[in-house]
Amino acid sequence: MSASHITKKLAVLSGLLLAPGVALADYALNMTQGVTEISNDIYDLHQLVMWICTIAGILVFTVMIYSLINHRKSKGAVAAQFHESATVEVVWTVIPLAVLVAIAVPATGVLLDIEDPSKSDVTIQVTGWQWKWQYNYRDEDLSFFSSLAADSNEARQLDADPSLKVKADNYLLNVDKPIVVPVNKKVRLLLTSNDVIHAWWVPEFAVKRDAIPGYINESHFTATKTGIYRGQCAELCGKDHGFMPIVVKVVEQAEYNAWIKSEKAAIAAAAGDSNKTFTHDELMAKGETVYKANCAACHQADGSGGGPFPGLIGSKVATTGSIEEHLKLIIVGKGIMPPFGAQLSDADIAAVTTYERNAWGNNTGDTVQPVAAKAAR
Amino acid sequence: MSDHPTGIKRWLFTTNHKDIGTMYLWFAFTMLFIGGAMAMVIRAELFQPGMQVVNPNFFNMMTTLHGLIMVFGAIMPAMVGFANWQVPLMIGAPDMALPRMNNWSFWILPFAAIMLVAPMFIGGDFMAGQGPAFGWTFYEPLSGQYDKLAFFIFAVHLLGFSSIMGSINIIATILNMRAPGMTLMKMPLFVWTWLITAFLLIAVMPVLAGVVTMMLTDKHFGTSFFDAAGGGDPVLFQHVFWFFGHPEVYIMILPAFGIVSQIIPTFARKPLFGYASMVYATAAIAFLSFIVWAHHMFTVGMPAAGELYFMYATVMIAVPTAVKVFNWVATMWKGSMTFEVPMLWSIAFVFLFTIGGFTGLMLGVVPVDFQYHDTYFVVAHFHYVLVTGSLFAIIAGVYYWLPKWTGHMFDIRLSKIHFWVSAISVNILFFPQHFLGLAGMPRRIPDYALQFTEFNQISSIGAFIFGGTQLLFLYIIIKCIKGGDKVSDEVWEDAKGLEWEVPSPAPYHTHATPPTVK
Amino acid sequence: MSHAEGSYYLPELSHWPLVGSIGLFLATGGFAYALIYGIDGALGNMTVSYIGLAIVIFMLFGWFGTVIKESMAGKYNSQVDTSFRMGMMWFILSEVMFFAAFFGALYYMRNFSVPWLGGAGNNAMTNAILHEGFQAVWPTNGPANVGGDYKVMPATGLPLWNTIILLTSGVTLTWAHHALKAGKNSQLVLGLFLTVVLGVVFLSFQVYEYGHAYNDLNLKLTTGAYGTTFFMLTGFHGFHVFVGATMLIVMLVRAMKGHFTAEHHFAFEAAAWYWHFVDVVWLGLFIFVYWLI
Ligand code: HEA
């Protein structure tokens, strides 16, 4: 890091010390009550335990403070020499025990409610990827990826213009494509992962469950109010763990049905692209978008890479290597690099390959069409 | 007067418990500053939303190394340092039972620390964050993605080896080297807590070694411990890790309990209220610590019966811990208290550790933990028990015994400033994190949504003040070693225990002929 | 506490611990380096590791040599002896816990993860969606048939022989111990010798068995959960047998030199305890790894 760079950072830091916070007060002091029955139960339980602890604390601290004030040598207090009392010991063992039982009983009830296996109305398979979520509506044959919204993504880059985060819609808590579920219907979640452990968490539903590769964890929620609910990945999953939010739109049943229909139509339309032929410029433009959304997280927007992530500028694979090998690598992945075959269409893959082979001075002049990507699968 | 070896050899080849204790303490102090500097990087990045100081990978590396260095580099070695200095003094032994092995336990540590942090620097690109960046809990399969994992694994092996040897030594010393008349139930509580801690260490460090060995073979030799494809399970990692990890947190707090249990009676001028029940409570906590590990894993999807069991067992720990807290309070009750610096830190310990204990209890309640888990509420919990718990007790212990070690009284005015600024700023630092957690801020994230800004700024300001204040601590210690008012053998008015019967500063060899305890 | 025989022996400065630390650092760090950057050629990246290992061995000779010298010079009173005993006992406990981690992993795989992959408990969807058709039986190499088809290592045959061999070695060692306490040095030497021979035979059988597994059964370390637990458990045990046998060989040499007396022979007992511990672990292995499948 150069000296001027550091000075700049210090300036930003100290500027913020003086200026009031960038966001206007929108903070909470307590847990959210949420919009499901379970989240309300959990909230109540939280209140109960918190108050028990507060009262216990007040009792203990009162005795202690009284003693600190009155039993000091400077006030002439003479030390009593009493110690060891079986009665006292028993009393102060039994009382906490009783308090704990008072906590454990309602807690057991709430837990058993959460583990309710009864039938659900919508089943969504949620798969964690580094660093995005894939949703698969199992009854609808509908599957898509949901990743950090583009404006947030731009604003979160190191040294991005600070005003961008204020301008971004729900900075860091917004996605390019939210999931939609019907209100007052039980939604069953089947959670799993493609790479490392993630955790799907939406505070308002009080659902936090780990998504574990090779296993499926179940959870469920029944939202009682329409609206948009936001959450985040809650298990450290690598570099961009902080940047894989969750957005759930809870809507009326009719609106949900309409949404499913339009999604299916869009998928049918995209399938046609696989056999189309695009011009070089079309591919470059599309490729840049795909690259920014999927690849820049590791290889950087300018293709320079960093750390374990190789730079792509002048990289053998992206220049002199065969196009086929390049396509294969993107489709099946390699080491930490995830496979993109499932999440990118043939057209996307062709476009990003074209882009990588020509951007940042790679200038191979190659044009890769979707049919080539299709063949490489 | 040179009754002891001098020069560099004195430190490299020493077999003296005091020299080794001193080296442990300085090592721990150095690590506290390195780990603390990393915490400052974390707090600087979190001072405002957006990425300003480091990139996300570097941030994760800071979090990871901060946790590891504080746990394995600062708190644990500091406690071992105290054990080395104080256990022989307090039980009337001429030295540790196995003096050469004692030296080995120490000298492995710096090498392990080097192996832990070295990957940060290889490849040249420091800012890229090449070091371990998967959290101090190094969950599989995330840690398995790290290409330089083997260095990390062997660093952990070395740390474990060192801890096991150190613990064997402490147990052998306590069981075999007590002065005549020093029965088990006459031992100072600090000695008792270390006896039990050492047992915990011997029981769980090998399990940690086992789990990192499994990681090594999974990564480099094709085994399937943590891979579902071969019949393994990533969650298996967490079970084995937390079987170690939960006792580990008590390893960090039990000796702290011991230190505080020495200090409070001294300055309340009153014997500990319930010595025997304190001993039994310590043992009970240690026992329970083996059967609660999965409370760190409530969201992995265990069967409900398992979750309930682990909840019940977890909240049970509040009972013996309550016994401890009540005993400290009862010891102060109707005492004749004075507020010397070690006492100030101990009182702050009792207050603030209890707060951390309460949040621990809240975390133990399964359904609510679904909301708390992996948020800043957890971060607040464990810093209250670790910083205002373990670290405060360590600082209290340093102030309590430093005059005995150096023969000088430390600068009382400065040390009071140190205390008050620390005690206030540490709450500015960690209390708002409760609110952040409840409001939904996940932990281990380098950047956050705008509604979390204010509390993060408050927390960061607290962090800078708290961190800066520890430089004062360093100054006070160095000043005290260099000189200061001479202290009596007893140091503190009417202090009880064998360590106060030897001269100040404690000579190189003490209790060469064992004292007799009535 | 007895201080009858003079004060507790406190050693002077010793360079062995630091030498040992450096040795361990180079041995492990070098090995890590080789694993990460590849083990080229015969030595290649492993050179540093081997140097470290050599230093550790050098240290062990030096350190134990010093201890033996001090012991022979009568510097250790009975209290020092007790410290050594405690040290060894607690060290063995730590070894027990190390094995416990691996037995725990075996238990977990057999009783939890493999059944779950087969759809047990609340994992019906795990099986239905991710591992369709996978049947949970033990032994297994997992839903992906990791490592390919393999055959199971039967408990009868070599493993059974090995059990008998190790149990017998426990008996010969105890016989040697009795001889030692009775002051019969030649019986001691013979007993130790037999124990070492049995240990070496055990290890040879083990090596043969591994060869058989790799060549004929296609059972490898990489054979999913079964191969993993089989080789990790038996492998670490084998390594401990090797260490134990080495200790016994040292004891044999010392016995032949007449180092031990009926009253003063802690080193022998430490090695014996270790050997019995290794014995007991084998019984666990025989039952849980070989037999109950
Ligand atoms: C010194 C270390 C230390 C100590 C002492 C404790 C003490 C306790 N901890 Fe803590 N804990 C950690 C260090 C520690 N913890 C760390 C480092 C983590 C995070 C690890 C990670 O994920 O990185 C953690 C995480 C953690 C979790 C997991 C949270 C999550 O990730 O979701 C849980 C859950 O149960 C928990 C519980 C407890 C409990 C019940 C206690 C109990 O021992 C507390 C008992 C004390 C009291 C209760 C107060 C005194 C009692 C009274 C005054 C009597 C009256 C009380 C009543 C009966 C109400 N801890």
Ligand code: HEA
């Ligand atoms: C074991 C003890 C311990 C101690 C003492 C501390 C001390 C501190 N911790 Fe620590 N912390 C952990 C254990 C500890 N922590 C653990 C286990 C984790 C979890 C890691 C994980 O998630 O994997 C954690 C995580 C953690 C986080 C969460 C990170 C995240 O989730 O991303 C934060 C954030 O605020 C934090 C802050 C601090 C601060 C400000 C201090 C302060 O108390 C530190 C005070 C500072 C000093 C005492 C040093 C002073 C030195 C200087 C002032 C010198 C300055 C020099 C330069 C700048 C060159 N810690």
Ligand code: CUA
């Ligand atoms: Cu995905 Cu964190």
Ligand SMILES: [Cu+2]
């Ligand atoms: Cu715990």
